[in-house]
Amino acid sequence: MAITVKDVALKAGVSTATVSRVLNNDPGIKPQTRKKVKTAILDTGYRMNKAARSLKTSRTGTIGLLVPELVNDFFMTVAQGVEDELHNSGYGMIICNANENRRDEEDRINLLIEQCVDGVIIIPASSEGRHFNKLRRAGIPVVMVDRLVEGFEADAVLADNVNGAYSAVAHLISSGCRRFGFIGGSLELSNFSERFEGFKRALTDYNIPVEEPIIKFGDVHVESGYDLMEELMNQDNPPQNIFIANYFLHVGATKYLLNNRETASSEIRIAGFDDMALSSILGFSSVTVSQPMREMGRRAAALLLRRINTKTPAPCQLIRLKTSLVTH
Amino acid sequence: MAITVKDVALKAGVSTATVSRVLNNDPGIKPQTRKKVKTAILDTGYRMNKAARSLKTSRTGTIGLLVPELVNDFFMTVAQGVEDELHNSGYGMIICNANENRRDEEDRINLLIEQCVDGVIIIPASSEGRHFNKLRRAGIPVVMVDRLVEGFEADAVLADNVNGAYSAVAHLISSGCRRFGFIGGSLELSNFSERFEGFKRALTDYNIPVEEPIIKFGDVHVESGYDLMEELMNQDNPPQNIFIANYFLHVGATKYLLNNRETASSEIRIAGFDDMALSSILGFSSVTVSQPMREMGRRAAALLLRRINTKTPAPCQLIRLKTSLVTH
DNA sequence: CTGTTAGCGCGTTCAA
């Protein structure tokens, strides 16, 4: 059996209440008694039982982080940011993997509710968010990151996708490019529709036509990037400049080009989204929109902690963080 | 205030004990009463308070996963495997980031102990493991993955690094290569020393000398791979065949070669370790040792759950999983 | 097969 406040109290010659007060930094304690208790804590090697505290305070000191997948540098960089912030407050983070589908996502939400997390940060797996309302009903604060969803409103931390995409395309235009293909994920996902919006806006501003046949949408993965680039390159008049709306599509597209060096022009220039460790070794890449991923995680966690610590329900907050442009 | 077993009991016209039994799938319950309770649970929207259960059972239903870093496909693929297995048992996983250093690692261990996790899976950040003994003292079972450490013994799940490295080098030898460079992490890390062992053994078996000057050790990161490849290529007689002992070193080394296409021979052939999504787009790569990462995570979790569920202390178990060879 | 009851370890009144 582990050491409890009782043991500490006995050793220090005080009551358990006093020990508890010392543990929680209650100011109204005589310095001398505090000292006594503190040494007793060290002597006994006491460790608080969070389960018991949780039962009293109905706070577990853990938050949930729900991501579409674990093996994904974007999501994990956000997770790093979340951990940075959380650790300062002694919070733990239960990471759950939605496996890119709503069913598992809902499943994990149930798990998190049962684990009695104090709050949840979600990077949604799809555009549908009605199942998140369970959290609201359970009184658990939620912060969304990267994407917004339908059927559920909450605080959110997002990148300025529109301007990010705009600036990348504008950059290529200013260096002489005059015709652009597009590869992106489904427009149902808010981040992709925003990036497409920025793409179109840049073309319009510079009087460049948006050509339907060289605008391609798929899912968000490497394979999709490969396939879409193949479709693009097999056209009669393939574009030489392509905006690709996320990192994994970018990787896949590059893979296609590398596998088809003979047929594909070496003059191709790609503007990508997300600047990762490997971005710089992708050939054909000339410029990349960098999201402040870690900062997004930090801000989301900070916002969530604030919600947890203030019971008064405030209106939803939407934080947009600026992107930056990286040239390779 | 939330709904408790009391409310459910009242609604179902039974005692709280019966509700508890239904909740825990106690077999000795009349089907009829079970039905009654189940509907009462649904009607009231009851959700169990795990904190209270934990207090009683001294089990939290969470385990800790301590990794050197989050943004790392190898660690996260292992994490996926852990989650796969855990989720079947309703367990949650608190992921902690050791930030590649012992101090943070120790810090996170304290966090996990305070969170009262039922067990911990560790991918050690260094070769030193004395600080893990805290877990043992707290009565928390531990399983190590990927590496062994000094000063702490526990169950472990490892890849067969020696034979993995051996087979990759042997493969290149059988296709005509006769001189090999080596790039790896510190030999203090058990996985790297094992891979180096396999490398040497292959050369010895085929009567190829191990040439000190083209054997390079660094840390485990991209930058190190870049630098070591540079050192190798700047020698008078640079090797054309190189075994690189992990994925990130491989990426860094490739980066150097791509940045120096003019000077570096295009005949270079690399045998790498770890087969990742991006491995196939790394140029120069001809063969890769693939670790069953996800399976390693699953096995580690399964082993840990077994330890948690059987109080009888058994001798440490060491699981070695076979690697496979992927050609590109 | 089911109910009664006694804590698990802590935080929090209320008195002193």
Next chain:
DNA sequence: TTGAACGCGCTAACAG
């Protein structure tokens, strides 16, 4: 400034 006593929601032991 401190202590005594109660109860958070649940499970386990024992009765019935």
